Amino acid sequence: MLDIFLLLSSPFIGILVGFLPAMGAFFTLLLMYPLLIDMDPLLLILFYAILISARDFSGSVSALNFGILGEVTSLPVLQERKKILDNHKQKEALRNTMIGSVFGMTMGLAFLLLILAGIGDYSVLLRTDVMAVLICLTIVFLVFWDKNKWYMNLVFGACGYLVAMVGFDPYIQKEYFTFGNVYLSGGVPTMPLLLGLYGVPAMFAIIRHTKLQKPKPIQDHAMSKVSLPLLIRSSVIGSLCGFVPYIGSVLSSNIAYMFEKKITTNNNVKSSLDRIVASETANNASQVTVLIPFILIGLALQPSELLVLDMIENKGWEINFESASQTTFYLIIALPIGCLVSAFLCYNMISRVLHFFQYHHKKIIYSLLAIIIANIFYLGYDSNQSLYYMLVFTTALPIGFYLRKHFDLMPFIMCFLLQNQFQETLIRLPILY
């Protein structure tokens, strides 16, 4: 029952995520961990896909109406905002981006179906050499993660790797960094560490940064048609960008935006509208294709996907051709429904939703904080390690608060989560070749 409730709530949650700077899907999943951990794996994947799609809807809507940069993917909308508002074209922009978003999502689903049908033997993607290529790409992206200096990314990545090594290593048949402690022998628990280091400090950042601008009144005007070639080329750009690990969706909206800027030299409001439609179309297409490696081979290309993968694998979900076909089938049904609900909410109830959150966001976040602490305790209790879990959380918390002021800890988190994959590939590749 709770599963269904969560699934039905996913468009609402996604919309809230899109409104809020510093929120993001990764952090939302961390916050909702107590609820999501017991969710059926298939429903969890659908929940995640709808949430991401809704987030992108509201990201652009709030950027346009309130000037909030909830998601980096909404940057192009923010850049064109002034011209659209000055010409009272918000309504047209909202309608056109909605059409673009639905078109992009449909195109993304078509890509997913094509790949599922075309690569009957997708198992080639499971090979160690393919994984090694993806790992190299990941390392490059992590080193050049633009929120820190490159050498700091290296330091954080190395630290994440070392922390993940704590415990018994079955390859080397040896324990690392346990100092004879029985709790450390089982490794550092993921959730208390991530919530302390990243999740809770991010909650306080939201409380500090959530400020809204008053929206300008929307006026009715004659509306132009959305160009089909524009929708097609932006969807293709977005769909392809979705395969780029970690930054696929950010790339997609910005590349489609820049591409339109190159081909439409006019600087009138019509061109502005076209450019934001292009970026939103590409963005929604990429949000579906970014799921393809995840669905087909269980390969997470985004931090939030890694968390979902961790949760579904803990439930014993096995990713194979059958599960991929089943997920695709349900995605084709659920994603358009979620998309339409998000569109309806964004274009009709945005002011009410935003104002509700504006007045209550502190209460909501403090309630979530209480749930998180109770959940960490419960997770520990369930495995006879409550004190250890709380200790990891309380140790990580001040470090997280301190480092957040100066750095982005994503390279640490990614390397912590991917250490197993890195190590296995490094050991196996020289033996194989």
Place this chain on the structure above:
Amino acid sequence: MRSILISFITFIWMLAHTASAYDLVLNAPFSKAGSGQLTMRTLAKGLEAKGYNFDIIITSNPKLSKQNYADEKKPLLLGWEAPASSKAAPLYMGPPTDKDLVAMVVTMGHFICTKKDISIKDVFNGKKELTIAHDVAFGNWVQELADHTGAKLKLIPYKGSKKVENALVSGEVDLAMSTRGAGWQKKGLANCLLTSGTDSVLGIQTVNGLYPDWNNNTLVLTFYIKSKNIPQDKLDQLRKDIEEVKRTSEEFAALVERKSWTPVVDKSIDEQLSLLQVIDKTVK
């Protein structure tokens, strides 16, 4: 008045029922998603229908489970897996004794399978080097098999049976060794050439049948339960009840069937202990 009386009787009945339940903690170090915890939960469910009341703790940390077992002053069951990858591994624990072994639950052999056109002869004639994917925990046994038979095997280690399966399916390796092999053959994913189990499954030849003189010709994985602080009469009853669950529980039977495991039934405690000692000898 009548409803008060009915409520009172119901309350007394519930109280009596609760009081007669035997409360037990079942501690196990398995992964929270793996077959080990699923086996323990399925067994516990069958036992709960017989009046037991379980608090199941899955630590995912063998050292911690061992310490919990050593420190415990109340009745405790410990679910365990054998063999460990080596004596240095936290999962290693010497075989139980007749005082503390409650029951072996299931055993499973490993299967050596291929997706390619490779026969047993091709494997053991030593003419061509073949790559074999195996769980990192069982590399020693595969190496010994190669050394004993003269097979040219290049060992490729993977963490967990799912990754071994991926290696086989992707064509990255020529052979794969896993306890999932019978399942692969059932699904038509692979053709299994040999099993390291004691008995043939699906007509797959056993290593001990092929090399009866080799003293390490059997590699069996087992889940078993040992106990602490349980009075002898309760322990005897628990052993009987577990035996009955293994025989009659539909859920347990479905699990065993799905995984192509062998339930340990009709074996006395002494026979089970002997089998566990044999398994223990395979650990280096």
